[in-house]
Amino acid sequence: xxxxxxxxxxxxxxxxxxxxxxxxxxxxxxxxxxxxxxxxxxxxxxxxxxxxxxxxxxxxxxxxxxxxxxxxxxxxxxxxxxxxxxxxxxxxxxxxxxxxxxxxxxxxxxxxxxxxxxxxxxxxxxxxxxxxxxxxxxxxxxxxxxxxxxxxxxxxxxxxxxxxxxxxxxxxxxxxxxxxxxxxx
Amino acid sequence: xxxxxxxxxxxxxxxxxxxxxxxxxxxxxxxxxxxxxxxxxxxxxxxxxxxxxxxxxxxxxxxxxxxxxxxxxxxxxxxxxxxxxxxxxxxxxxxxxxxxxxxxxxxxxxxxxxxxxxxxxxxxxxxxxxxxxxxxxxxxxxxxxxxxxxxxxxxxxxxxxxxxxxxxxxxxxxxxxxxxxxxxx
DNA sequence: TGTAGCATGTAAGCCGTTACATGATTGA
DNA sequence: TCAATCATGTAACGGCTTACATGCTACA
Numbered sequence: 001x002x003x004x005x006x007x008x009x010x011x012x013x014x015x016x017x018x019x020x021x022x023x024x025x026x027x028x029x030x031x032x033x034x035x036x037x038x039x040x041x042x043x044x045x046x047x048x049x050x051x052x053x054x055x056x057x058x059x060x061x062x063x064x065x066x067x068x069x070x071x072x073x074x075x076x077x078x079x080x081x082x083x084x085x086x087x088x089x090x091x092x093x094x095x096x097x098x099x100x101x102x103x104x105x106x107x108x109x110x111x112x113x114x115x116x117x118x119x120x121x122x123x124x125x126x127x128x129x130x131x132x133x134x135x136x137x138x139x140x141x142x143x144x145x146x147x148x149x150x151x152x153x154x155x156x157x158x159x160x161x162x163x164x165x166x167x168x169x170x171x172x173x174x175x176x177x178x179x180x181x182x183x184x185x
Numbered sequence: 186x187x188x189x190x191x192x193x194x195x196x197x198x199x200x201x202x203x204x205x206x207x208x209x210x211x212x213x214x215x216x217x218x219x220x221x222x223x224x225x226x227x228x229x230x231x232x233x234x235x236x237x238x239x240x241x242x243x244x245x246x247x248x249x250x251x252x253x254x255x256x257x258x259x260x261x262x263x264x265x266x267x268x269x270x271x272x273x274x275x276x277x278x279x280x281x282x283x284x285x286x287x288x289x290x291x292x293x294x295x296x297x298x299x300x301x302x303x304x305x306x307x308x309x310x311x312x313x314x315x316x317x318x319x320x321x322x323x324x325x326x327x328x329x330x331x332x333x334x335x336x337x338x339x340x341x342x343x344x345x346x347x348x349x350x351x352x353x354x355x356x357x358x359x360x361x362x363x364x365x366x367x368x369x370x
Numbered sequence: 371t372g373t374a375g376c377a378t379g380t381a382a383g384c385c386g387t388t389a390c391a392t393g394a395t396t397g398a
Numbered sequence: 399t400c401a402a403t404c405a406t407g408t409a410a411c412g413g414c415t416t417a418c419a420t421g422c423t424a425c426a
Contacts, residue, residue, distance in 0.1 A: 117343035158302035
């Protein structure tokens, strides 16, 4: 019954490996709240943005598995800062090395609707694609800001590669949608 | 508690609108088995391939909602052929017209792993991307066969557009992955 | 004759979301 | 002082998958 972490759990665990190696140990680790924000900044573009409640429950599960360590700070407001453990890093490496990689899954509501264009006519489909183009542009700008924040810092070289990948995808998608619009015209 | 069909249910309902308008009424409609095959041929490239058991249960649900009609053929082997009803078509149109369209969700295990390249090194990431290129090529051929089977039949003009969209996506993705491979040395 | 495909279903369970709930802290 | 943000959870439930079960039909 779910002893093995899911891909989403590994993704969250992976985000913890980018813990800024701070001089001050007081700031080590991330709270569930911060991890959720980080997921919203990066993970959501090519995976999912887990619900806040799931972030907390996954963290608790990873803790019982010994893959993260919770640093509890008592006080008026109790906060927990989570760090990945050595065992967590080893488990993550093992997962990367041995688990086979599924083909990406795309849930594309726009394509799904376009398939049914014979029910609505070309006009409505054009509107659909134009709206989608707007959203794509906004998404691309959001991801562009994330990419810019990564700069050319060697420590986030791979996240930067992934962000560039995403940006290419959005640009290509915009081009393709424009071509489709032309064919509907 | 789920009185309203989900997007997947509408997708399956939509597939039923492409029922070949046969001269022989005996062949009208699709069995759950055939619908599952059709989903595997088309829907899976940009939505999901629902499990067989889900196809059957969704069909039963759509029937209680009056959106499909089940034609039961008794005999040695009882089969049910499902057709979309007039109400089903109206409901589907209403859904297309009024429900707002979510942005696509991409679950990309390859990108997820690439993000964690600092844990494994560039060599393993190159292997990952090369494997992915192989899979992409196979996928593209599968979708190419589907596209070819649609031809330029006006009745499946929109599914053909969607298939072309998918083919563009696969080609662009291959190009982008090759560029990433180049940047990994 | 036996295997692959056709055809339909039940049961159990997990992943993840939505809705709800609580309270501290910070800054306008 | 009041709102936004920080921070952490619980409860309920739905969608979907996996595993299991059954039996017919066509064909090599």
